[in-house]
Amino acid sequence: MNRFYRIDTAYNYRKSLYEGFMKKISLLLIVSFIFALIFAQEGEQSSFIFKMKVHEYRLNNGLKLLVVQRDTPTVSCQLWFDVGSVNDPEGLSGAAHLFEHMMFKGTRIIGTKNYEEEKPLLDETVRIMRLHDSECMKDEPDYAVLEALKQEYSRVVRKLNEIQMKREFWDILEMQGATEINASTSFDWTEYHYSLPANKLEVWAWIERDRLKNLVLREFYAERDVVLEEMRTSLFDSAWGRVYAELRAIAFIEHPYRRPIIGFRRDIRFADPDELLAHLKRHYVPMNCVAVVVGGVKPDEVYTLVERYFGDIENPSEPPPKPKAVEPEQNSERRAIIRAPFKKRLILGFHRPELTNPDFAPLELLTLILSYGRSSRLYKALVKEKKLAASVDCWNRDSKYPDLFIIRALPTSEHTNAEVEAAVLAEIEKVKKEGVTASELEQAKKKSLFGIASALDSNSSIAWQLGYYQCTAGDWRFIYRAEENIKKVTKEDIIRVANKYFKPSNMSVVYLEESSK
Amino acid sequence: MRACFCFFAVVALTLSVFADEIPSQPENINVKPLNFTPPDVKQEKMENGGMLFVLPDSEAPLIKLFIIFRGGSMTDPKDKLGLCAFSVEMLKSGGCGSLSPEALDENIDSLGAHLSFSTEIESVTISLYVLSEEFEKALKLLFDILSKPRFDEEAIKSRKNIWLENLRQIYEHSSNIAGLLFKRALYSDSPYANPTEGLPETVSKISREDIVTWHKKWIQPQNMYIGLTGPVTDSTVSLVKEVFGKWKVEGENEKLPEIKIEQKEGLRIYLFERKGLEQVLILVGSLSAERAHPERPVLDALEYIIHTRINLKVREESGLAYSAYATHQACSKAGIFYAAAQTKTSTAVEALRLMVEQLRLAKTALPTTDAIRCIKDHFLNSFIFRFAEKGRLLQEVLWLKFYGFADDHLTKYCDRIRELGPDTLVEAGGKFINTDALTAVLVGEVSGLKNDLKKEFSNAKILELTSFDIIEVEKKKEEEKKGD
DSSP: OOOOOOSGGGHHHHHHHHHTHHHHHHHHHHHHHHHHHOOEEEOOOOOSSOOOOOEEEEOTTSOEEEEEEOSSSEEEEEEEESOOGGGOOTTOTTHHHHHHHHTTSOBSSSSBSOHHHHHHHHHHHHHHHHHHHHHHTSSSOOHHHHHHHHHHHHHHHHHHHHHBOTTHHHHHHHHTTOEEEEEEEOSSOEEEEEEEEGGGHHHHHHHHHHHHHHBOOTTHHHHHHHHHHHHIIIIISOHHHHHHHHHHHHHOSSSGGGSOTTOOHHHHHTOOHHHHHHHHHHHSSGGGEEEEEEESOOHHHHHHHHHHHHTTOOOOSSOOOOOOOOOOOOOSOEEEEEEESSOOEEEEEEEEOOTTSTTHHHHHHHHHHHHSSTTSHHIIIIIIISOOEEEEEEEOOOOSSOEEEEEEEEEOTTSOHHHHHHHHHHHHHHHHHHOOOHHHHHHHHHHHHHHHHHTOSSHHHHHHHHHHHHHHTSOTTHHHHHHHHHHHOOHHHHHHHHHHHOOGGGEEEEEEEEOOO | OHHHHHHHHHHHHHHHHHHHOOOSSGGGSOOOOOOOOOOOOEEEEOTTSOEEEEEEOTTOSSEEEEEEEEOOGGGOOGGGTTHHHHHHHHHHHSOBTTBOHHHHHHHHHHTTSEEEEEEOSSEEEEEEEEOGGGHHHHHHHHHHHHHSBOOOHHHHHHHHHHHHHHHHHHTTSHHHHHHHHHHHHHHTTSGGGOOTTOOHHHHTTOOHHHHHHHHHHHSOGGGEEEEEEESOOHHHHHHHHHHHHTOOOOSOOOOOOOOOOOOOOSOEEEEEEOTTOSEEEEEEEEEEOOTTOTTHHHHHHHHHHHHHHHIIIIIIITOOOSOEEEEEEEOSSOEEEEEEEEEEGGGHHHHHHHHHHHHHHTTTOOOOHHHHHHHHHHHHHHTTHHHHSHHHHHHHHHHHHHTTOOTTHHHHHHHHHHTOOHHHHHHHHHHHOOTTSOEEEEEESOGGGHHHHHHHOTTOEEEEESSSOHHHHHHHHHHHHHHO
């Protein structure tokens, strides 16, 4: 195993740091000036649930910092980027997710014995694999050519193995005591997180600065294969994975929510590192970034540290592009049937608005009234009384753009998808016509507020909520607003939104039928 | 004066620039010592024998109550596998006291809380997370659920049908199929091999009487460990003691079944065909040490290093799998050390080869000095996370006590890690992974892999399975051999 870092190979970088000494002095003056200008706001709204003080800062380059001080000896550190799979370029679906994988492969300093020596070999792998990919894309690829390229590629990789220090990124963090080292990509955002002993916060700043400034797409082609394996696990060999992907494919025509977060198979199979780097340079920039630090730290000290490490990272000349597509209104029901080696199941999706829309809270409460707990409407009717389904649930993902209200169910052996669908729609009709009771609404509100509270019980979960709302709703204070919005919902709101969104013309349905073995 | 001020300003500025210099390597970062004294978890034995562990956490938004009962799926009779898990389900679904099943559902939902019941091999766990103002109501309801269950006949019938439907779904997942086969292949017919949720044919046989008897045996106060954390006050603790402390003991302490496991020698590969899948799920490993083994810190370090090696070989270097790992899963008398990966059918044999190779290397490949340093630093520096969040610390202490770890397990843990050397880990590899008795389970479109497996592992016994009854299949195979 290649373990641990050397000092001498970083010489060039240290040297460049010294060469930039004069530049630093002027930078320091600018920083001091900015220091006087920055604003440090604190979350002061009153909340039944969220009582912690959030210290908010913004660096001159646009990077937002949120800090919560807690009485713990550890700290959770998260970097959120306002970029998700919706921002993936056409032809490179899955870019945000693939990039998330690449962020753990090291930099020009970490993960290599000598980057100057490694770089030409990395370029060589790209040259060979481009030839390989273009041969593969042919209708009738020449397998002899492919085999020769594969051999050539393996030869270069063997040389790279002698220079690269695999897993060094992980080793550094784990040696410092980091836990929960991971990242995730959604349709709307990407985040990178881990927790450290509170006295090691500077290690986080160092690592993240280095990743943002010096990232190297090392082991790109092996990781492309890893993502293809992940796709097999989560999409093709997963019953719900297949159904869910199909639902999005029929419900959305123009909006990028139609694509799986992990991407289309062909796009990943032939993904090119340079295209991915171009994507990185456009989106993974300070003005698109939120740093969240929660734990045993002092907010102003965190700010000073973040300013020192992230303050000189520059934005591109053009602001990161936002998705332009708007999903046209659906005007007729859409259906699909897929056959796969799994038990039958069905999913229904109704277009509904984004998280910040006033209709979102009543819809959120509807998910609870319909399917949370055994006395919920759908569970009671479908599972307990009619015995049509073994399970039923619905959810309303917090989304940045208009998305789907989803209901899914597993029919019992004796009943069909169509029977279950009819029963679901019958329950929805009841809500549309008769509304819900006062006690149902009160219970749903209680459950919803409980849900918010239960997500605030550790450094990492608090940090997650702040980053999540900042990227999805555009403001972390949405934690308060979500609570207020839920409290304000009336029975009339529930009837109104049910009638507005639960229409056949706004519905997409996918059945999975078990394929013969 | 002004010149003097300017001079000092320039000096101060220059010094601050040096102080602000970003270190060239993260190891050059100046780290201040961290002072932290973990809070004490108060432990108390109640009059009825139940144990109570309390750790207040005023910052937490919810009160969390955990209750663990000894028992679990290892207590299931062979013809009624799933009895414990299904009975636990019926605690929640069968009504209690004056509440019908329907009314109980409504009462639980009206709390707006999280109330979950889970069954493991050796335990039954109940978790209640609730806002402070609902705690008393929730606590009393939970007490009624546990001490006065009704187990209504009609509810049992109805819930059993749902359970059977869910079982069909559970056993269409490669991970559940492989997990059960792997347990059965290694733990043979010992109670540790019991499928927690049971099998359709065994759950069908469970009667109300079985459930009532199970409850009398296992859901008893003397068999109970309670953990309480969150914004709790003295009166909250008194309330818990008042409600659960007065629960009367009925009957004797039940004994857990004896564990006898026969180890099978050689490499055995079990193939389970699951048509239409793109990937094969692979589990490979051997019997290993029990959970509270005195050398547990060394075992944890071994797990870390083998995991790292397998992840490096199977995922990072070869791109064969998204998830490739090694882990140790243990019960009170025995455990399993294994590696797992999921890969496309065409690379399954190669992935298995790499995994077996790394497991075998555990007893010969000395970790480098750097690797030892990495392991030590990792364990020592991350140790604080076991105490950092009060909710987690409470659970840690509760489970260590429940599982019978030595009282000084945590205090001595770091000392043992500090003593680690390459030899210790290689010895541990030989001790905790039996490379002469490895078992592999492959689930997916595996029928076409047999020849490649024979070529790669010429000494392996390869068995094709169509059901979970491994013992029966092995018997038949032996008989066929004798017949030949």
